Amino acid sequence: MSFGMSVINIHTVFDLLAASLSLLATYLAHNLRLREASPMALGNLNTGYGVALIAGAVIGGYGLGSANLIVSGIPGVGRSIVGALAGATLMIEVYKKSRGIVGSTGVVFVAGFTTTVVVGRIGCLLSGLEDQTYGIPTGLAWGWDFGDGVLRHPVQLYESIAMALFLTGTGLALAVRSPILLRNGFYMMVGFYAAQRFIWEFLKPYVSDVSAYGSK
Numbered sequence: 001m002s003f004g005m006s007v008i009n010i011h012t013v014f015d016l017l018a019a020s021l022s023l024l025a026t027y028l029a030h031n032l033r034l035r036e037a038s039p040m041a042l043g044n045l046n047t048g049y050g051v052a053l054i055a056g057a058v059i060g061g062y063g064l065g066s067a068n069l070i071v072s073g074i075p076g077v078g079r080s081i082v083g084a085l086a087g088a089t090l091m092i093e094v095y096k097k098s099r100g101i102v103g104s105t106g107v108v109f110v111a112g113f114t115t116t117v118v119v120g121r122i123g124c125l126l127s128g129l130e131d132q133t134y135g136i137p138t139g140l141a142w143g144w145d146f147g148d149g150v151l152r153h154p155v156q157l158y159e160s161i162a163m164a165l166f167l168t169g170t171g172l173a174l175a176v177r178s179p180i181l182l183r184n185g186f187y188m189m190v191g192f193y194a195a196q197r198f199i200w201e202f203l204k205p206y207v208s209d210v211s212a213y214g215s216k
Helices: 007-034 047-071 081-099 107-126 155-175 179-201 207-213
Strands: none
Touching (some): 007 155, 107 155, 155 179
């Protein structure tokens, strides 16, 4: 399979789509299932919490993304979902500590973040080699041609599917207001996201493999 679309255009389209659907997923999860069930629903979190969340996501996302490019010898500003998640989590924990807030406050964002990954990774997939997120060559039937005539593992699609499955499970758990999800949903999401990312890392080329597979 092969697509020849502008990296900037396709990323812009899917970034906007991911953001829009993420907000919708957060709104629906909050208003339909979490408003009364969770003591840490959006209505109980103030502006400072939102500022900490956004600042952490931006700093972590662009910081780690750009650092990855520098390490790979590629000029430019990068973005990282892992960095955004880590940065937001760290800033929120610092904010909670300063305010004396205990317990998890992240369950309301589980559906939104997961939706962002599901949609955003499709944008990465369609952006070709320049996106620097492709997998190693494969002989499997679903190998993806990112523009150089080589069939590679579509690891972005693997990640999108994995998180779509998690999103489905989350939706079912929200439907019955699962106490386990309400208490530990955010940690479950982080654990699942980290585990599936760890698996796909074995299917990605790295700096040492540039001569054979291209840049990271």
